[in-house]
Amino acid sequence: xxxxxxxxxxxxxxxxxxxxxxxxxxxxxxxxxxxxxxxxxxxxxxxxxxxxxxxxxxxxxxxxxxxxxxxxxxxxxxxxxxxxxxxxxxxxxxxxxxxxxxxxxxxxxxxxxxxxxxxxxxxxxxxxxxxxxxxxxxxxxxxxxxxxxxxxxxxxxxxxxxxxxxxxxxxxxxxxxxxxxxxxxxxxxxxxxxxxxxxxxxxxxxxxxxxxxxxxxxxxxxxxxxxxxxxxxxxxxxxxxxxxxxxxxxxxxxxxxxxxxxxxxxxxxxxxxxxxxxxxxxxxxxxxxxxxxxxxxxxxxxxxxxxxxxxxxxxxxxxxxxxxxxxxxxxxxxxxxxxxxxxxxxxxxxxxxxxxxxx
DNA sequence: AATACGGGGAC
DNA sequence: GTCCCAGTATT
Numbered sequence: 407x408x409x410x411x412x413x414x415x416x417x418x419x420x421x422x423x424x425x426x427x428x429x430x431x432x433x434x435x436x437x438x439x440x441x442x443x444x445x446x447x448x449x450x451x452x453x454x455x456x457x458x459x460x461x462x463x464x465x466x467x468x469x470x471x472x473x474x475x476x477x478x479x480x481x482x483x484x485x486x487x488x489x490x491x492x493x494x495x496x497x498x499x500x501x502x503x504x505x506x507x508x509x510x511x512x513x514x515x516x517x518x519x520x521x522x523x524x525x526x527x528x529x530x531x532x533x534x535x536x537x538x539x540x541x542x543x544x545x546x547x548x549x550x551x552x553x554x555x556x557x558x559x560x561x562x563x564x565x566x567x568x569x570x571x572x573x574x575x576x577x578x579x580x581x582x583x584x585x586x587x588x589x590x591x592x593x594x595x596x597x598x599x600x601x602x603x604x605x606x607x608x609x610x611x612x613x614x615x616x617x618x619x620x621x622x623x624x625x626x627x628x629x630x631x632x633x634x635x636x637x638x639x640x641x642x643x644x645x646x647x648x649x650x651x652x653x654x655x656x657x658x659x660x661x662x663x664x665x666x667x668x669x670x671x672x673x674x675x676x677x678x679x680x681x682x683x684x685x686x687x688x689x690x691x692x693x694x695x696x697x698x699x700x701x702x703x704x705x706x707x708x709x710x711x712x713x714x715x716x717x718x719x720x721x722x723x724x725x726x727x728x729x730x731x732x733x734x735x736x737x738x739x740x741x742x743x744x745x746x747x748x749x750x751x752x753x754x755x756x757x758x759x760x761x762x763x764x765x
Numbered sequence: 766a767a768t769a770c771g772g773g774g775a776c
Numbered sequence: 777g778t779c780c781c782a783g784t785a786t787t
Contacts, residue, residue, distance in 0.1 A: 452782040459773065459781085493771025496785075530784045550782040570766070597782060606780060607776080637778085666770075712770050751772060 407571045409578045412561055414619045419560075420585045420592055426615035427595030430602065435464050437594065442516035442541040443474045446504075449533045449540075450497050452550075457601070463492055474514055478505040483660070486669035490748030495668050500528030518542040531577075539584075539593040547580035548593060549573075552600025557583075558632035559604060562621035567632040642715045646688040647675040647756045649704070650697065651724045655738040656760070657695075657731060658747060670750040673757075675718065684719040692723060696730035699723040704759040709752035716752055720759045 412419075434457065436448035447467065451460045467488050471477040477485070482502055489498035504526040508516055516537065517523060523534040531549070538546035549557075557579045558567050565572040585592050603610045609628050611617055622628045650657040656673070663669045676691045678684065688701055704720045728738070739747060744757055 449782060454770085454781055454783055455772080456774070456781050491772075493773090494783090496770065497783095500784085528784070532783065536782065548782075551780080552782065593782095601782085634779085709772090711772085713768075 407574065409575055410561065412579055412582055412619075413621070416583045416585065419583055419616055419619055420588075422615040422619075423595045423599060424588060424591055427591060427598060431594060431598050432602070435461055440541055440543075440590075442537060444468070445537055445541040446516060446529075446533075447501070449536045450501050450528055451492065453497060453533070454494060455492060459492065463488070474505050474508050474516075477502065478509040482663060483669060486663075487748045490670055491751070495670065497528055499663070499668065503527050504529065516541070518544060520546060536593065539589045543588075543590045545584055545586050545589050547577065547584045548597075549576055549580050550597065550600075552597040552604075553580055554600075555606065555632055556596060556600045556604045559609070559622035559628055560616065560620050562625055562627055562631060564631070565633065566635055568635060640710065640714050642680065642717060643677060644680060644682070644684070644717050644719070645675045645677045646684045646691065646719045646721060647673045647753065648688060648691055649673060649720065649722045649756070649760055650692070650695070651722065652726070652728055652738060655740050656744060657736060658739055658744065658749070659735040659737070661735075661750075667750045669748075671747045672750055672753045675753075685721070688719070688721045697723075697725045697727075699725045704763055707752065707755035707759070709755060718752055718756060720756050722759070722763060 436444055439445065448460070448464055451464055451467075470484070470488055471480060480502070482499065485498050485502045486495065489495060507526060508514060518538065520534050520538060523529050523537055524531060529537070535546040535548040536550070538544040539548065554567055554576055557563070557576050561575070561579055563572060563575060565575075567576065583596075599614070599616075603614050611620075611623055611628055614620065617623055620628070622631045648657070658671050658673055660671050661667055661669060674691055674695070676687050678687045685701060685703065692698060692701070701721045701723050704722050706717055706719045709716045709718070731738075741760060744760075749757060
């Protein structure tokens, strides 16, 4: 493929964008700092996550871990507990291991170098660029969802934006536009433009400072671009989840640290095929704990993940002893403790079935 | 090149 | 319901 250059001078784009940013930019919790630790934390939290979802997590996380040293010294479970609800939990694991590397190999100072940053777990090209631009004011391009959309429209890119060719073209344009000076402001500005004006649906073109440079607008394609990705149907999965009650307390366990929903808490559950009997599976699971009792189906909850739907059949059972449950990752919790537990999203819905039962 | 990886808000 | 979000790592 051949890379296309933008049809206008980058300086013209940057100049207009920065004027607009000075008047209309957002005030966000991670702005007004050049602390690489804070910039890095915000960038990781914001990967594939909305600003609204991140704000409170960011503040709370910093209260517990105000420095990279404090984060590196923490147990992984404490980091996961603070991340619970944000999603994409590999980010939390990578955050923790990257913190240790920064402390051990860089004396706690983030390297101002794109290769060194990208070598840290959880930091790809765009996040490395963001840290360089925002913390060190170094000329480095980013390509997040905001910039991707702005560039798809500015350059009227007529390809699916996540295709390999499109990626190359968009990075080229991002490099072309990223200025040598005022990179910090420029980077915040182009993200704000994407978030506030050049929004996914019904872009506010009349408010756009670079409307005259926009190829999509010239062609009347601002509503069509970026092109939509072809979506595939998500498969369904099934499980039975158990609310095992002993003297008003319920059994929960922490998932293994690695893998899907790693380190989060959940109720005992077992997956089954679509045509299996959920009650039968629940009974066997209960027997695995050395327990038996009358299972009551409280209903089912549905939860959608990034790559499948889950339907969880929720069973309640009251038993009079703790069975084989003595140690390990299993614990008995009162309902009050459960509500503060780092349960994953599907089992927060499962937990809600307790309260609907108790009323 | 395709897939795994969460959860919530807007419509 | 669908679409989208300050993407990266693995296969």
